[in-house]
């Protein structure tokens with residue numbers, strides 16, 4: 500069938516299998532040019548099909564030569580409805596990795612469930628033996644507690660006070676004000692249940708108790724801080740509170756892994772366009788301005804640039820340059836939060852309006868990157884051609 504983009508706000512109803520394959524190929528080619536030594540041999544990536552998780556898997560496989568198991572939750576195709584982009588990305592990854600002689604196993608299902616943890620444990624035993632790196636890169640709107648069966652839904656809201664600020668309607672290229680009421684105590688708790696560190700801990704406990712973690716295993720989860728304009732909705736909001744819980748989980752996992760000399764790490768990554776970040780109010784407008792500034796200064800990065808740098812330089816490079824902050828987190832946001840970049844963003848922020856959006860921000864680049872997430876807008880793909888979904 501012929502597949503065209505069909506988006507509504509931050510949702511895409513279609514995805515292009517060839518475009519997604521090309522996206523994975525381009526990231527693979529980039530990773531191959533940024534090879535690194537001392538890479539882990541067998542990695543588990545939880546949230547492996549899109550965004551930072553996919554780029555982590557690609558960097559580790561094609562930059563470091565690692566075998567991998569990828570866990571994700573993606574929609575398969577159904578009669579005339581294409582699959583979700585993450586499904587096509589994962590099929591493409593498996594194809595390229597096997598061509599390169601690497602083990603690449605995909606598990607499509609709910610990572611929060613005990614059933615998927617058990618399935619992965621069986622796969623590790625049969626395909627990899629032991630793993631030495633676990634990447635935790637989930638972004639999900641909800642979680643069913645595996646013990647109580649209760650369903651928790653995360654919200655993107657401020658805490659303590661109503662927030663009013665600028666945001667962008669990407670369908671209409673319109674800058675407008677948004678007002679968001681503060682979260683209730685129950686919503687704060689629910690967001691922590693979904694996006695906090697509890698499930699990361701459960702994964703590590705399950706793998707550790709089955710003795711599937713090699714000596715010196717590293718496990719890493721991702722977080723974000725950003726600049727002040729996004730704090731009410733991110734760092735000081737419900738999602739930020741959930742991310743604080745990653746630090747509690749990191750300490751608990753470090754304690755758990757002591758006997759095998761393992762280490763849990765939190766990395767603060769740069770703002771990039773993904774399905775998860777596109778859904779956060781204010782952030783897409785901030786990113787459009789940020790990208791313009793960072794591109795002009797020549798320091799713009801996407802997921803694969805960040806992840807090859809994270810694994811190749813900061814975690815596993817020949818002389819790993821850690822640059823940890825005062826809380827012991829790896830900072831991958833050093834260019835985004837550099838003084839000159841943020842000064843330029845701060846100058847634009849109060850002026851930005853619907854009328855000057857195209858001139859003062861890179862909204863066009865933001866929208867292009869958003870469409871690419873679903874395999875659209877790639878020069879190497881003929882979108883008038885019939886494709887098998």
Ligand code: NAD
Nearest residue numbers: 546547548550551571572610638639723770771773775776
């Ligand atoms: P994304 O939406 O691109 O990826 C989410 C992944 O989680 C996908 O692979 C999806 O299939 C998987 N997933 C969701 N629910 C699942 C479930 N129940 N079971 C199994 N898999 C499931 O998101 P992203 O932006 O790459 O985010 C990944 C992590 O990086 C998050 O922790 C996020 O907070 C963090 N982060 C993102 C940014 C950013 O700008 N995008 C910046 C810093 C940190």
